[in-house]
Amino acid sequence: MSVFDDLVGQKPVIEILKNAVAGDMTHAWLFTGPPGSGRSNAALAFAAALQCEQGGCGTCHSCHSVAIGAHPDVNVTRTEKLIIKVDEVRELVRFSALSPAGQRWQIMVVEDADRLNEQGVNALLKAIEEPSERTVWLLCAPTVEDVLPTIRSRSRLVVLATPSPADVAAFLVRTDGVDPQVADYCARASQGHIGRARALARDAETRDRRRELIRLPVKMTDLRECLTAAASVNDLAKQEADAMTVEHDAREREELDAAYGVVERGRRPREYGPALKALERDQKMRAKRRHLDVVDRGLMDLVSVYRDALTLQLGSNSPVVNEEIRPDVEQLARKTTPEENLRRIDAVFEAREQMLEFNVAPVLALESLMMALKV
Structure with missing residues (x-):
């Protein structure tokens, strides 16, 4: 060992x-x-x-x-x-x-x-x-x-390098006892992200949210569908971010209350107000970062769909990441050109930069992005 x-x-x-x-x-x-x-x-x-x-x-x-x-x-x-x-x-x-x-x-x-x-x-x-x-x-x-x-x-x-899907799958089986078939799916879907692979392996709701997200590219055929897709990506990200923060935030609040004797004495000392305000400010900043992180991860899942379409269009021997939606990927490959899909991937990375580097509100960046992704 x-x-x-x-x-x-x-x-x-x-x-x-x-x-x-x-x-x-x-x-x-x-x-x-x-x-x-x-x-x-x-x-x-x-x-x-x-x-x-x-x-x-x-x-x-x-x-x-x-x-x-x-x-x-x-x-x-x-x-x-x-x-x-x-x-x-x-x-x-x-x-x-x-x-x-x-x-x-x-x-x-x-x-x-x-x-x-x-x-x-x-x-x-x-x-x-x-x-x-x-x-x-x-x-x-x-x-x-x-x-x-x-x-x-x-x-x-x-x-450090991105681990191969085979290495990630073997790790999930060895350390977490994940079923080999589930491990293979999670390793492939995570694109070498070990933490993401573990989250997918442990939580069916996380897997469901990802499946819903990667089905969006073929649906974005008009303005209404694009705006719906933007709202969907934002909402799915918020659901996942909230799932990660709600319990943690509640535990921090309980610990703060206990530290200042709010629970036992039933009253708030003078110092409690500023401490609570500072905690709420930190929790708000943390929630914002986690929301951005989950949106960013979702965008990389979208990129994987366009990469799969390119793989089919160019006749590459590379494995398809989203094998479970191969019919959607094949439809996307038929309706688009490789050049268009490369431009879509560039648009995704531009949207990521707008949110992470220039602090553009996620919903605005996503609406603009989905219009660029329209099929």
């Missing part, structure tokens, strides 16, 4: 990390890879291996502590917000300067380094340039371009 066992389809990366644990070490690392490739998991596995006396056995107290987020010398920063604030970064820098409680490393993992703004990067820069002797920074981002040059030039790059 090893802490690296759950890194699906990443043999070259595992070799690099094992060599680093054995002595080929540097103080700052940048893990990049497409969504779902497991870059955060790779960083955490590396952190566990660095703290383990046996280089990542996966069974000792150190490995277990890192896995459950309880190791005193592994600080993990993840955010549900759109940016990581500079005050948060300054606190990380302060903490990174402390000596580790144990005999090995003080490890700082930043899972969303692409969400650092310029102020945050400037606050982090000196700590990476002149780290403490036993401090290691592990930064994660989708691509190297998502991190400012001042950071990436001072970090060792580790690039």
